[in-house]
Amino acid sequence: MLSKDLNIGFIGIGKMGKALALALASHDYRVTACYTRSHTSTAEFNYLLPRCVITNTPQEVLDQTNLVFITIPDDFIQSYVQDLVVNENQAIVHCSGSLPRSILSNVNHQARFTGMFHPYQTLAGIDSSEAAAERLSGITFAIDAEGWLLDQLVDFGESLDSRTIHVPSSDLGIYHSSAVLTCGFLVTLLHCAISLWEEMGHNKDDAMKAILPLAKSTLSNVENSGVLPSMTGPIYRGDIVTIEKHISSLVARTPEIVDVYTSLFQASLPIAQQLGADSSTISAFETLIKDTFERKSKCAG
Numbered sequence: 094m095l096s097k098d099l100n101i102g103f104i105g106i107g108k109m110g111k112a113l114a115l116a117l118a119s120h121d122y123r124v125t126a127c128y129t130r131s132h133t134s135t136a137e138f139n140y141l142l143p144r145c146v147i148t149n150t151p152q153e154v155l156d157q158t159n160l161v162f163i164t165i166p167d168d169f170i171q172s173y174v175q176d177l178v179v180n181e182n183q184a185i186v187h188c189s190g191s192l193p194r195s196i197l198s199n200v201n202h203q204a205r206f207t208g209m210f211h212p213y214q215t216l217a218g219i220d221s222s223e224a225a226a227e228r229l230s231g232i233t234f235a236i237d238a239e240g241w242l243l244d245q246l247v248d249f250g251e252s253l254d255s256r257t258i259h260v261p262s263s264d265l266g267i268y269h270s271s272a273v274l275t276c277g278f279l280v281t282l283l284h285c286a287i288s289l290w291e292e293m294g295h296n297k298d299d300a301m302k303a304i305l306p307l308a309k310s311t312l313s314n315v316e317n318s319g320v321l322p323s324m325t326g327p328i329y330r331g332d333i334v335t336i337e338k339h340i341s342s343l344v345a346r347t348p349e350i351v352d353v354y355t356s357l358f359q360a361s362l363p364i365a366q367q368l369g370a371d372s373s374t375i376s377a378f379e380t381l382i383k384d385t386f387e388r389k390s391k392c393a394g
Contacts, residue, residue: 099245102126102158104151104173106134108216109188110164111141112225118142119226120252126157141222152177160184160245162210163197171196184242186210191269193262194237208238209260210246215276229253235260235268282357283308285350292347324368328361331374333381340385348389355385 101122103110106129118124124142128151129135135147148154155161155177163170167189174197179185183206185197190211197207213233219225234257236246243259250257260268283304290300314323327335336358343351359382362375 097122099123099160100125100158102128102154102161104128104154104161104163105165106131106138107164108219108222108225109212110134110162111138111222112216112229113162113164113188113212114138114145115141115222116226116229116253117249118145122249122252126154128154137222155179155183155185158183160186160242163187167192175199181205184208184238184245186238186242186246188212190235190272191265193265195262206238206240206242208242208246209236210249211235211260212255213272229255231255233258237261282353285353288350289347321364321367324364328358328365328378329368329370331365331370333374333377336378337381340381344385344388351385351389355382358382 099122101114101117101124103114103124104127106114106127110127110129111134114124114127124145126146126148127138127142128148129138138145138147146157148157151173160183161179163174163185164187165173170187170189170192174185177185177199185206186208187194187197188211189209190213192209194207194209211234212229213235214228216225216228219228230253232253232255234246234250234253234255236243236250236257237260238246247257286304287297287300290303291297311323327333327339339354340351343354358378362370362378365378366375
């Protein structure tokens with residue numbers, strides 16, 4: 094059944110739904126029916142994909158298509174699909190990276206084909222649906238499905254100049270944690286770095302001018318040379334005196350960041366070992382971490 098002649102539908106056309114629908118349509122897939130409760134999304138979709146029918150109910154999307162993407166917030170997917178009737182020849186796919194495809198099954202389903210198609214990408218900070226669609230090119234999609242649907246999801250990825258990897262339900266927690274570390278928590282770290290500049294009396298704009306070039310250079314190093322060769326800083330030089338000064342300053346002036354710094358310090362020790370740090374240096378680091386946690390615990394008590 095692998096084909097570009099499938100009639101594809103979307104239930105929910107927020108940022109992700111519009112981006113994926115537009116991306117697939119731009120590669121000659123037939124996006125023929127969509128449902129949304131948003132008048133703004135309806136107007137934009139009518140402009141972007143004028144041949145796509147905006148239905149009055151979610152069920153009408155299923156009635157008019159062969160494959161339906163559910164692109165609504167994760168918390169609502171399982172309850173939302175309970176009222177949908179899916180026949181045995183249809184496929185229903187969600188775009189969540191944390192939920193198994195089994196949540197798409199319900200007592201009304203005769204469908205044998207459920208799937209997951211999750212982009213390992215962020216669409217935050219984009220107002221244009223066209224720009225969001227472009228972000229779905231050259232990335233990785235996590236997929237899970239069986240039969241012809243699995244082949245079809247691989248085909249979608251290849252058409253978008255992206256790669257697909259199979260992520261079974263047993264690995265979803267690890268997979269999605271990786272995404273959060275790569276994206277959301279990366280922003281958290283930058284936020285912490287900005288707050289330290291503010292503690293020194295600088296505004297956010299000045300902080301960003303200092304931080305972004307360093308962050309971009311670091312990511313460029315990782316892209317060009319790999320993770321280990323890009324490691325730098327006092328941990329990898331074995332400079333315990335500098336780290337002690339860092340922790341003392343943080344404890345005194347920004348105690349809310351001490352746990353973040355110390356946890357990352359601890360997570361860096363195995364990497365330091367890989368880079369050749371000797372056992373005495375690692376032991377000194379471990380003692381410093383333990384002392385920091387104990388001191389903070391006593392202060393909290």
